[in-house]
Amino acid sequence: MSSNDQAKRAAAEAAYEFLIEDDYIGIGTGSTVNHFIDVMAERKPSIRACVSSSEATSAKLKKAGFEIEELNYTGNLPVYFDGADEINTHFEMIKGGGGALTREKIIASVSRRFVCMVDESKRVDILGNFPLPVEVIEMGRSAVARQLVKLGGSPELRPNVRSDNGNPILDVYNLDLSNAIAMEDKINAIPGVVTVGLFARRPADVLIVGSDHGVQTLTRKP
Ligand SMILES: O=C[C@H](O)[C@H](O)[C@H](O)COP(=O)(O)O
Numbered sequence: 115m116s117s118n119d120q121a122k123r124a125a126a127e128a129a130y131e132f133l134i135e136d137d138y139i140g141i142g143t144g145s146t147v148n149h150f151i152d153v154m155a156e157r158k159p160s161i162r163a164c165v166s167s168s169e170a171t172s173a174k175l176k177k178a179g180f181e182i183e184e185l186n187y188t189g190n191l192p193v194y195f196d197g198a199d200e201i202n203t204h205f206e207m208i209k210g211g212g213g214a215l216t217r218e219k220i221i222a223s224v225s226r227r228f229v230c231m232v233d234e235s236k237r238v239d240i241l242g243n244f245p246l247p248v249e250v251i252e253m254g255r256s257a258v259a260r261q262l263v264k265l266g267g268s269p270e271l272r273p274n275v276r277s278d279n280g281n282p283i284l285d286v287y288n289l290d291l292s293n294a295i296a297m298e299d300k301i302n303a304i305p306g307v308v309t310v311g312l313f314a315r316r317p318a319d320v321l322i323v324g325s326d327h328g329v330q331t332l333t334r335k336p
Pocket residue numbers: 142143144145146147196197198199208209210211212213214215218
């Protein structure tokens with residue numbers, strides 16, 4: 115296992131402490147979440163079912179023997195576990211590097227606690243080094259891209275990729291995300307945008323950072 119993978123695994127093990135048994139849990143997408151599912155598979159918690167943010171996560175959870183439930187049938191969730199592409203000191207995030215941003219944002223919005231697991235390379239002072247994913251409706255792709263250019267961004271169509279919802283994804287470089295909430299609102303207001311991968315209106319509540327030196331668990335200050 116690479117040291118990066120060891121850091122993700124360590125964060126996933128620490129995150130497991132936040133799992134609430136005998137209820138539904140939300141599970142995100144990506145390599146860090148995959149470590150979390152491995153930890154779940156080893157420890158076999160008693161849970162009602164998982165609400166999953168992607169087809170890939172659902173497949174891995176099912177293989178590990180966990181039930182999947184649709185969010186439409188669960189109501190609010192006590193806890194959601196996910197990774198991030200970048201996270202700042204306010205626990206605002208860029209997500210969607212794996213294309214799962216829309217389902218992730220919906221699940222995060224109905225979860226009482228968002229536990230974000232990262233390796234330390236994901237921590238930043240200002241978001242934006244990682245290109246910002248924006249899921250769009252196909253027929254509005256160019257129109258949205260032109261609006262993103264007006265906001266100072268350089269959008270690029272993610273080649274040969276569709277989200278689990280069947281939509282294209284634009285990766286936007288060079289945006290000024292020093293005011294992440296304002297930029298999230300501006301991008302959300304563009305007709306044709308399905309979801310922007312900025313999680314500023316709904317930041318994480320708990321941040322677990324794995325590194326060579328150990329694991330740090332941080333709680334967002336209100
Ligand atoms: O769409 C993917 C998700 O937002 C992931 O949480 C994000 O890309 C981080 O993934 P990873 O844990 O593989 O770095």
